[in-house]
Amino acid sequence: MSEIEARASTPRLHDRLEAITDLLRRREGLLAFAGAAPETDDAALNATDAELQVRLDELHPADLADVLESLPLHDRLAVWQRVRSDRDGDILLEVSDSVRESLIADMDDREILAAVEPLDADELADLVDDLPTEVLPELMASLDAQERERVQAAMSYEDDQVGALMDFDMVTIREDISLEVVLRYLRRFDELPAQTDKLFVVNADNVLTGVLPLHWLLVNSPEKMVREIMAPDVNTFHPEDDAYDVAQAFERYDLVTAPVVDAHQRLIGRIAVDAMLDFIREESETEALSRGGLREEEDIFASVWKSVRNRWAWLAINLVTAFIASRVIGLFEHSIEKLVALATLMPIVAGIGGNSGNQTITMIVRAMALEQIGVAQVKRLWRKELGVALVNGIVWGGAIGTVAWLLYGSASLGLVMTAAMTLNLLLAAFMGVAIPMLMTKMGRDPALGSSVLITAMTDSGGFFIFLGLATVFLL
Amino acid sequence: MSEIEARASTPRLHDRLEAITDLLRRREGLLAFAGAAPETDDAALNATDAELQVRLDELHPADLADVLESLPLHDRLAVWQRVRSDRDGDILLEVSDSVRESLIADMDDREILAAVEPLDADELADLVDDLPTEVLPELMASLDAQERERVQAAMSYEDDQVGALMDFDMVTIREDISLEVVLRYLRRFDELPAQTDKLFVVNADNVLTGVLPLHWLLVNSPEKMVREIMAPDVNTFHPEDDAYDVAQAFERYDLVTAPVVDAHQRLIGRIAVDAMLDFIREESETEALSRGGLREEEDIFASVWKSVRNRWAWLAINLVTAFIASRVIGLFEHSIEKLVALATLMPIVAGIGGNSGNQTITMIVRAMALEQIGVAQVKRLWRKELGVALVNGIVWGGAIGTVAWLLYGSASLGLVMTAAMTLNLLLAAFMGVAIPMLMTKMGRDPALGSSVLITAMTDSGGFFIFLGLATVFLL
Numbered sequence: 001m002s003e004i005e006a007r008a009s010t011p012r013l014h015d016r017l018e019a020i021t022d023l024l025r026r027r028e029g030l031l032a033f034a035g036a037a038p039e040t041d042d043a044a045l046n047a048t049d050a051e052l053q054v055r056l057d058e059l060h061p062a063d064l065a066d067v068l069e070s071l072p073l074h075d076r077l078a079v080w081q082r083v084r085s086d087r088d089g090d091i092l093l094e095v096s097d098s099v100r101e102s103l104i105a106d107m108d109d110r111e112i113l114a115a116v117e118p119l120d121a122d123e124l125a126d127l128v129d130d131l132p133t134e135v136l137p138e139l140m141a142s143l144d145a146q147e148r149e150r151v152q153a154a155m156s157y158e159d160d161q162v163g164a165l166m167d168f169d170m171v172t173i174r175e176d177i178s179l180e181v182v183l184r185y186l187r188r189f190d191e192l193p194a195q196t197d198k199l200f201v202v203n204a205d206n207v208l209t210g211v212l213p214l215h216w217l218l219v220n221s222p223e224k225m226v227r228e229i230m231a232p233d234v235n236t237f238h239p240e241d242d243a244y245d246v247a248q249a250f251e252r253y254d255l256v257t258a259p260v261v262d263a264h265q266r267l268i269g270r271i272a273v274d275a276m277l278d279f280i281r282e283e284s285e286t287e288a289l290s291r292g293g294l295r296e297e298e299d300i301f302a303s304v305w306k307s308v309r310n311r312w313a314w315l316a317i318n319l320v321t322a323f324i325a326s327r328v329i330g331l332f333e334h335s336i337e338k339l340v341a342l343a344t345l346m347p348i349v350a351g352i353g354g355n356s357g358n359q360t361i362t363m364i365v366r367a368m369a370l371e372q373i374g375v376a377q378v379k380r381l382w383r384k385e386l387g388v389a390l391v392n393g394i395v396w397g398g399a400i401g402t403v404a405w406l407l408y409g410s411a412s413l414g415l416v417m418t419a420a421m422t423l424n425l426l427l428a429a430f431m432g433v434a435i436p437m438l439m440t441k442m443g444r445d446p447a448l449g450s451s452v453l454i455t456a457m458t459d460s461g462g463f464f465i466f467l468g469l470a471t472v473f474l475l
Numbered sequence: 476m477s478e479i480e481a482r483a484s485t486p487r488l489h490d491r492l493e494a495i496t497d498l499l500r501r502r503e504g505l506l507a508f509a510g511a512a513p514e515t516d517d518a519a520l521n522a523t524d525a526e527l528q529v530r531l532d533e534l535h536p537a538d539l540a541d542v543l544e545s546l547p548l549h550d551r552l553a554v555w556q557r558v559r560s561d562r563d564g565d566i567l568l569e570v571s572d573s574v575r576e577s578l579i580a581d582m583d584d585r586e587i588l589a590a591v592e593p594l595d596a597d598e599l600a601d602l603v604d605d606l607p608t609e610v611l612p613e614l615m616a617s618l619d620a621q622e623r624e625r626v627q628a629a630m631s632y633e634d635d636q637v638g639a640l641m642d643f644d645m646v647t648i649r650e651d652i653s654l655e656v657v658l659r660y661l662r663r664f665d666e667l668p669a670q671t672d673k674l675f676v677v678n679a680d681n682v683l684t685g686v687l688p689l690h691w692l693l694v695n696s697p698e699k700m701v702r703e704i705m706a707p708d709v710n711t712f713h714p715e716d717d718a719y720d721v722a723q724a725f726e727r728y729d730l731v732t733a734p735v736v737d738a739h740q741r742l743i744g745r746i747a748v749d750a751m752l753d754f755i756r757e758e759s760e761t762e763a764l765s766r767g768g769l770r771e772e773e774d775i776f777a778s779v780w781k782s783v784r785n786r787w788a789w790l791a792i793n794l795v796t797a798f799i800a801s802r803v804i805g806l807f808e809h810s811i812e813k814l815v816a817l818a819t820l821m822p823i824v825a826g827i828g829g830n831s832g833n834q835t836i837t838m839i840v841r842a843m844a845l846e847q848i849g850v851a852q853v854k855r856l857w858r859k860e861l862g863v864a865l866v867n868g869i870v871w872g873g874a875i876g877t878v879a880w881l882l883y884g885s886a887s888l889g890l891v892m893t894a895a896m897t898l899n900l901l902l903a904a905f906m907g908v909a910i911p912m913l914m915t916k917m918g919r920d921p922a923l924g925s926s927v928l929i930t931a932m933t934d935s936g937g938f939f940i941f942l943g944l945a946t947v948f949l950l
Binding site for chain 2: 062063215330337362367370381392463
């Protein structure tokens, strides 16, 4: 029991990381002061090395990947050289793209080939793009015909298609045998593929005729035939299916694995919940990054130049939109000269439009992702959003308008402020519905870029409305 | 085979939704024109009702939940009244909070009790908060002692703790029996709990001594004893554990289920990958919503008043920060009066600071969530981010400064612009690192509110720096 308790309280990654960093520092210290007392130093160095090795060996590949990602390049390579070579492949699969690049750059061709040799076809396909081209001929030659075909097939799909996420770890059976025979057949395996929750029933042409959940195999009498108890699987996917839809099906129907078939219903692979979990996590990360204007995940120890490259596109787009907004203001310099309060108040009008428009877009993009609304509902949504904008405009616009009146002693300035805020909120509501709808109609992902667009419109629009109204009514 | 093919091409939710909406419209049409030819109308109405019923009955509860969420209130209740009452409970579990509220409001106490009666303790616990208080005494009285205890235990945990997400569908065995006996024991079940991939081995005190994966049960000889082949499970969780950490463990170690134990290692529940998938999806949605300033998921057919209430807090905060920024500009009205170009150019300085600061925060919040960095690395991060800011300031600040010079024919105005942009980018970089670090130190979630804070600082800061420099050097 005490053993279990010790294992149960797995230290958190952060503590393990600290322990490893401490050992690396201690090692460096010993090396730096080497020479004074060679024997004690050697013993201490060996002890440190041994402890470091133990710490690294007991880490799961996914945890080791995290440790490598969290270390600056120098320490990272020091740890990488100590990882047992048979685990290299698994770890390369787990680390982020930028860290993988730095690790592969540290390996020679022989090490790379040795690292990827134990991997499955679907795992190889994930790595191939990051390997140096000179190792590919030898790598491909080392595979048998089926494996080579699978690697090439998996590579031919986009990252967000089922074909790129499926694996080939299927256990297949025939329908004209008894469960007893299935049980005997399974006992010939040393182990079943990870996450196997069902067996795939195929005919002589490898056409999927049903699935046999392991549960049913266990609760039914061994005399029964597979044919009697198997189920046609309604959750069958094709390699070209969108992984996002498949992830929704996994979540919705609580799937663990599902068969992947070709156009002729022939079984070609399997998709498992672990791939779906990874996909969902990656999707939400990519979304968070792109919303922040980062083109790809940025290794936090990346150089300044690499970071600048990763971020410049977003900054450039935003500078252009800010410049356009600035030119709109430029049109009204004459008015601002006469009434400088306009310059002070105008950012409020632009700001509230941007915030409100982003709220509308957030809600609509989410409802669209969940397929709750289509382009057909646009009128109903406009009615609601314009209603919300009107209420907000009267309430917040009225409040700020009153403050402006009190600050500058001009009731008409306050009225213009209220009117401008309301109009900009209405513009934001109209555009907040229209932009994601239009992007969807044009076949683009409304989650990307909608926010930049609406902010650009409410900034320029807000300045134009406020300064325009002021020019007409106040000057 | 043709049957499987038909099932495999499950129509997408959107098509099913449209079919149901069409039937509802047809029905309304028939009712509106009733009277002219009563007999034909009745037949048509019955046919429509029957078709609608078939369509609804064949939908999975999760899909029906989606349909209900996608319909305006009137249609939603029309569908809800046609759902078979034994499915009510499952569907209430699947719908979003706001839709659940509207459905429960349409049910009387009797219907509510009938709907929740078939649910498990963990499912009940999820619903109890949304039920009218007057049904609770009767509901609790209908449960046996163990169920009542489980409901109360599950309700005592926060939504993001394991205790609130675990279920009680464990299959437990003893270690001193043979696999043959286990197989016979399992055959006495009609079915195993969903997603069961391992059996939990407990002693007479219900202390977890190990787990027996179904795979091992299948590949090992039936004569072996459970004790010989079971494994102590390293992935054991406690009900008070943070669900976010557990989700990471599921993703990392490709788990399907994991045992939940109390402080004395006694088995009290099970956590399954479907709950984790739901949790991850909900987390990323909540994050997206809160980033957009929506306090909770908003039913897209919610009334204008409800939407206003949901969104007002974020707008209020942003108005306050915009107002502060506006007062900063107010300090320099005298300068703007003298040089109106300042009003035109100042939004660019503020804008680029906000965008750049948000990039820094996005990267750091993400790295912190993955535990790649701690407060210890703050100096290294500052060095890097300040470097990036300096490069961007010189490049983009230089470009915009040149444009300002050309537009207004004043080299010194261009220089001030460049200097102000660089300084504001440096401020954004400094704060972009400091804010999430400080929030973490204070024990708060850096993902929430960081963006509002940095934008507030770079707006006010940008106006102050630019107008201040201009006042000192240009006037």
